[in-house]
Structure formats: C-alpha cells, structure tokens
Amino acid sequence: MASNHFRVAIIGGGLAGAVLANALARESHIEIHVFESASEFSERGAAVGLGINAEMALNQILPKAAAMLDKAGAVLMNSSRLVLGSGPEAGTLIFDLAESDPGRTVHRASLLRELLAPLPRDALHPNKKLVTIKAHDSGVELTFQDExxxxxxxxIGADGIFSSVRDYVLGGREAAKGHSASPAHFWDCRNVVPFDKAKAILGDEHFKLDRQYSWVGDEAFLMHDVLENRTMVQCVISGIEKDPAMDPKERKCSLTREGLEESLRSWLGGPIADGMINLALDQSDPSRYSQWEHKSTPTYAKQHVCLVGDAAHATTPWQGAGTGLAIEDAMVLAALLAKVSSAEDIESAFRAYDWVRRPRCQQVIDSSRETGRILCGQSGLQADNLRGLLAPRWNFIFGLDMEIHKQDALDKMRKFQQK
Ligand SMILES: Cc1cc2nc3c(=O)[nH]c(=O)nc-3n(C[C@H](O)[C@H](O)[C@H](O)COP(=O)(O)OP(=O)(O)OC[C@H]3O[C@@H](n4cnc5c(N)ncnc54)[C@H](O)[C@@H]3O)c2cc1C
Structure with a gap:
C-alpha cells in the first residue's frame, strides 16, 4: 500500500454523497466507502434544477458529465421564464433568466441512479446508520446502529439537513442546537405528472419550448418544468408560511382544495392557478412541506471530519442552488484531497475547505430566502420593479470561477500546512 493511501468514509448516499464519491473515486490514493442508513440508495421527491455553475463544477468532477446528465433524462431549459401570475399585471413577462447559459432540470432519482452506476459496489453500504463518531490520534472511529x-x-458527513455528523462537528448535540435547521417561513408542494396531461391542463403555449415557467404573485409562487426526456412535468406550488411548526417531524401536512384555494385566492381565474391546483391534487396523499434552512454554521470542519451538501448548508430552493452547492463542495474537496500526501494533512485540507466554502454557501442561503420573499410578491407585483430586483440575484451564483475557487482553497491549505 502506498504511504499516502488513506480511507475516507462518506456518511449519507443522497446526491451530495454520491457526487463526492465520484469525485474522490478518481484519486487512486483514496479509498472511499459510502454508508447510507436506508435499506437502499434512493432519492425521494421531484426534480432538481442545475444551473450553469453546477454543470461547470460537474464537468470538473466527471470526464463525461454531459453524457451522464443525458442518461439521467436531464432536459436543457431554453430559459427560466418569470411571469406575473396574479394582480393587475397577471400574464406579463418579467424576464427570461439564464437565456444565454441555460440550466438543466433532472429527476432526482434518475440523477442518483446515474451517479451511483460507476461506483464500485463494494464501496456502497446500505442499511448502515451512523450512531457515534470518536476521534483518535490517527483518525476517526465510527460506530453504526448494527454495532x-x-x-x-x-x-465526510453528507447526511442531510438533520445531520448527526453536523452535531459532532459543531461540538455535540447541545452545542449544535443554536445552529440547527429552522423554518424559513415558506411551504411548498410538488407533483410530477405526464407531459401530455400538463400540456392539456396548463395550455399548449407553455410547452412550445422546453422552459421552466415561474409565476410570481400574491403571497405565493407557482412553477412548472419539463423532465425525463420531455415525458414528465414537475409542478410546484409554494407560499408564505405564517405559523410554521417548530418540530421538524411536523414539516409535512395534508393538502386540500380548500387550503390551496385560500392560499391562491387572489390568483383564481388568472392565467395559471386553477390548472396548477388540479395538478397538485392529482396524486395519492397530496402534501405540503415547510421549508427549513441553516441560518448560521460556525464551521464545516473539525480535525478529520467535515460536512458537505445539506448537512453543511441546507438552503431554501428559491434559487435552485442546493445541489449545485453540493457539487461545488465535491469539486473543492477532491482538489484538496488530491494534494494530501499524508493523513496528517487532512486537517489542513478540511480547514481550507471550510474557509472557501462557508462564506459562499451562507451567501446563497441568505439570498435564497430573500429571493423567495420577492417571488411571493412581498416587494409588490409591478413587472418593471420586479425585473430590477430579481434579474441580478443569480449573478453571484452562476458567475463563480471554478478554477480560482479551487486555487483559493489550495493556497489556503498550503498556508495552514506551514503554520
Ligand atoms: C423542496 C426542495 C427543492 C429543491 N430544489 C432544488 C433545485 O431545484 N436545485 C438544486 O440545486 N437543489 C434543490 N434542492 C436542494 C437539494 O435537493 C439538496 O441540496 C441536494 O439533494 C443535496 O442533498 P444531500 O445529499 O446533502 O442530503 P439528502 O438528500 O438529505 O441525503 C442525505 C442522505 O443521508 C442519509 N443519512 C441521514 N442520516 C444518516 C446516518 N446517520 N447514517 C447514514 N446515512 C444517513 C439519508 O438517508 C439520505 O440518503 C431542493 C431541496 C428541497 C427540499
């Protein structure tokens, strides 16, 4: 065994864990193992939008990223079109986002399937729930529920918004409490329906081009986008949540026609809301979920343990950025760990990762929350005003220079190593 060889455990086999495993699997001196608590590796939920930054970071990780996305049925969006959905200007175009650098929308389960496909089977461990982490001189001891x-x-903790690795990194469950996920004061419901059905109910005019439609209105927001090689459409209804439950177990509640019509009362009879309500209710157990987020995180790293994806920086979905951030995390960690020549250098690599990633990700969390308020009509419903407010909000997300970002991390690691 080469002297610089070391073993990395990834806790959690969601999109963040799977992307990271792909990035690290390319380094011959790193042996990876992915531990997933569920009985199989799977993704629930509808789709994720991948902005141009996510694709650029993915290109750095996977030599055939575009082919992988094609296999996952990702649909290239001509743009994300923002339109007013309620009020006196209902139906007015606000602007087309990302017309020159279009993103893609992909079904989560299909993306996870394609990310897991190239990984060695003996590196994937389902039914393995992490219970405790203990640091020792040369590394970390993990105990799982099966003893x-x-x-x-x-x-590396990729164990999602309610991560137990996060508790460890932040100094134990009690110390971590002040930085736990909390409600962002929005709710949303999602359904994926056949393309022809969505077209018949919402109108042909919205499906002439593959484009994500976002409808901005009074206290709510509607969105539909095309998935799975144009065979399915994701439909989303979101709104402002005035009294969120403070217990994460109560984040889900049943959706009724009365509830939806009350939330969208000033939208009814307009260009889109009635059809979207019908599509939202056209599923077994229609439900809405409170959106939660990490409002602050003092560090992403502690000695030989660090956090990626939602475990580090759970954000609301308003700027479609969560998975993109997880891909950027993986890109930076792979660049750093590629240069680690002994286990002693792991701590410097994780500190450098924390140093470059935390400000970027917190900026996205804060920006996303504010974007949600604007998209739900909290800054008024005048198209001209909204254009000025919204158009620049994605620039810092899409505009990250991946090479400079990686180099900043590598420079910082070198400085930490010299101290
Ligand atoms: C409604 C919604 C819409 C979104 N839309 C977008 C979008 O359009 N674009 C975008 O980029 N992002 C979006 N996101 C964010 C995106 O879904 C996440 O950022 C992304 O999926 C990364 O998740 P993750 O892998 O970090 O966490 P998760 O998907 O939560 O995965 C964590 C995994 O860890 C496992 N696990 C948990 N605890 C343990 C343990 N103790 N031991 C072992 N395994 C464990 C879990 O079973 C799970 O499989 C959205 C999020 C939400 C909630």
Missing amino acids: TVHQFEAV
Whole structure:
C-alpha cells in the first residue's frame, strides 16, 4: 500500500454523497466507502434544477458529465421564464433568466441512479446508520446502529439537513442546537405528472419550448418544468408560511382544495392557478412541506471530519442552488484531497475547505430566502420593479470561477500546512 493511501468514509448516499464519491473515486490514493442508513440508495421527491455553475463544477468532477446528465433524462431549459401570475399585471413577462447559459432540470432519482452506476459496489453500504463518531490520534472511529465499528482517516458527513455528523462537528448535540435547521417561513408542494396531461391542463403555449415557467404573485409562487426526456412535468406550488411548526417531524401536512384555494385566492381565474391546483391534487396523499434552512454554521470542519451538501448548508430552493452547492463542495474537496500526501494533512485540507466554502454557501442561503420573499410578491407585483430586483440575484451564483475557487482553497491549505 502506498504511504499516502488513506480511507475516507462518506456518511449519507443522497446526491451530495454520491457526487463526492465520484469525485474522490478518481484519486487512486483514496479509498472511499459510502454508508447510507436506508435499506437502499434512493432519492425521494421531484426534480432538481442545475444551473450553469453546477454543470461547470460537474464537468470538473466527471470526464463525461454531459453524457451522464443525458442518461439521467436531464432536459436543457431554453430559459427560466418569470411571469406575473396574479394582480393587475397577471400574464406579463418579467424576464427570461439564464437565456444565454441555460440550466438543466433532472429527476432526482434518475440523477442518483446515474451517479451511483460507476461506483464500485463494494464501496456502497446500505442499511448502515451512523450512531457515534470518536476521534483518535490517527483518525476517526465510527460506530453504526448494527454495532459494527470502522476506522477511517477521514469522515465526510453528507447526511442531510438533520445531520448527526453536523452535531459532532459543531461540538455535540447541545452545542449544535443554536445552529440547527429552522423554518424559513415558506411551504411548498410538488407533483410530477405526464407531459401530455400538463400540456392539456396548463395550455399548449407553455410547452412550445422546453422552459421552466415561474409565476410570481400574491403571497405565493407557482412553477412548472419539463423532465425525463420531455415525458414528465414537475409542478410546484409554494407560499408564505405564517405559523410554521417548530418540530421538524411536523414539516409535512395534508393538502386540500380548500387550503390551496385560500392560499391562491387572489390568483383564481388568472392565467395559471386553477390548472396548477388540479395538478397538485392529482396524486395519492397530496402534501405540503415547510421549508427549513441553516441560518448560521460556525464551521464545516473539525480535525478529520467535515460536512458537505445539506448537512453543511441546507438552503431554501428559491434559487435552485442546493445541489449545485453540493457539487461545488465535491469539486473543492477532491482538489484538496488530491494534494494530501499524508493523513496528517487532512486537517489542513478540511480547514481550507471550510474557509472557501462557508462564506459562499451562507451567501446563497441568505439570498435564497430573500429571493423567495420577492417571488411571493412581498416587494409588490409591478413587472418593471420586479425585473430590477430579481434579474441580478443569480449573478453571484452562476458567475463563480471554478478554477480560482479551487486555487483559493489550495493556497489556503498550503498556508495552514506551514503554520
Ligand atoms: C423542496 C426542495 C427543492 C429543491 N430544489 C432544488 C433545485 O431545484 N436545485 C438544486 O440545486 N437543489 C434543490 N434542492 C436542494 C437539494 O435537493 C439538496 O441540496 C441536494 O439533494 C443535496 O442533498 P444531500 O445529499 O446533502 O442530503 P439528502 O438528500 O438529505 O441525503 C442525505 C442522505 O443521508 C442519509 N443519512 C441521514 N442520516 C444518516 C446516518 N446517520 N447514517 C447514514 N446515512 C444517513 C439519508 O438517508 C439520505 O440518503 C431542493 C431541496 C428541497 C427540499
């Protein structure tokens, strides 16, 4: 075994864990193992939009990223079109976002399937719920619910918004409480329906081009976009939540026609709301979910343990950026760990990762929350005003220079190593 060889445990096999596993699997001196608590690796939920930054970061990780996205049925969006959905200007175009650098929309389960496909089977461990983490001189000891114990030189928590690795990194469950996920004061419901049905109900005119439509209105927001090689359409209704439950277990509640019509009362009879209500209710167990987020995080790293994806920086979905951030995390960590020549350098790599990633991700979380308020009509419903407010909000997300970002992390790691 080469002297610089080390073993990394990734806790959580969602999109963040799977992307990271792909990025690290390319480094011959790193042996990866992915531990997933569920009995199989799977993704619930509808689709994710991948902005140009997500695709650029993915290109750095996977030599055939575009082919992988095609296999996952990702649909290239001609633009994300923002239109007013309620009020005196209902039906007015606000603007087309990302017309020159279009993003893609992809079904989550299909993306996860394609990310897992190239990974070695003996690196994937379902039914493995992490219970405790203990640091020791040369690394970390992990204990799982099945009472097995494993030793690793490094551990990366990709275990989602209510991460237990996060509790460890932030100094234990009690210390982490002040930085736990909390309600962002929005709710949303999602349904994926056949393309022809969506077209018949919402109108042919919205499906002439593959384009994400976002409807801005009074206290709510509607969106539809095309998925799965143009065979399916994701339909989303979101709104302002005035009294969110403070217990994460109560984030889900049943959706009724009365509830939806009340939330969209000033939208009814307009260009889109009635059809979207019908499509939202056309599923077994229609439900809405409170959106939660991390409002602050003092660090993403502690010695040989760090956090990626929603475990580090859960954000509301208003700027469609969560998965993109997880892909950027993986790109930066892979660049750093590629240069780690002994297990002692892992701590410097994780500190440098924290140093470059935390400000970027917190900026997205804060910007996304504010964008949600604007998209739900909290700054008025005049198209001209909204154009000025919204158009620049994605620039900092899409405009990240991946090479400079990686280089900043590498420079910082070198400085930490010299201290
Ligand atoms: C409604 C909604 C819409 C979104 N839309 C977009 C979008 O359009 N674009 C975008 O870029 N992002 C979007 N996001 C964000 C995006 O979904 C996430 O950022 C992304 O999926 C990364 O998730 P993750 O892998 O970090 O966490 P998760 O998907 O939560 O995965 C965590 C995994 O860890 C496992 N796990 C948990 N605890 C343990 C344990 N103790 N031991 C072992 N395994 C464990 C879980 O079972 C799970 O499989 C959206 C999010 C939401 C909620």
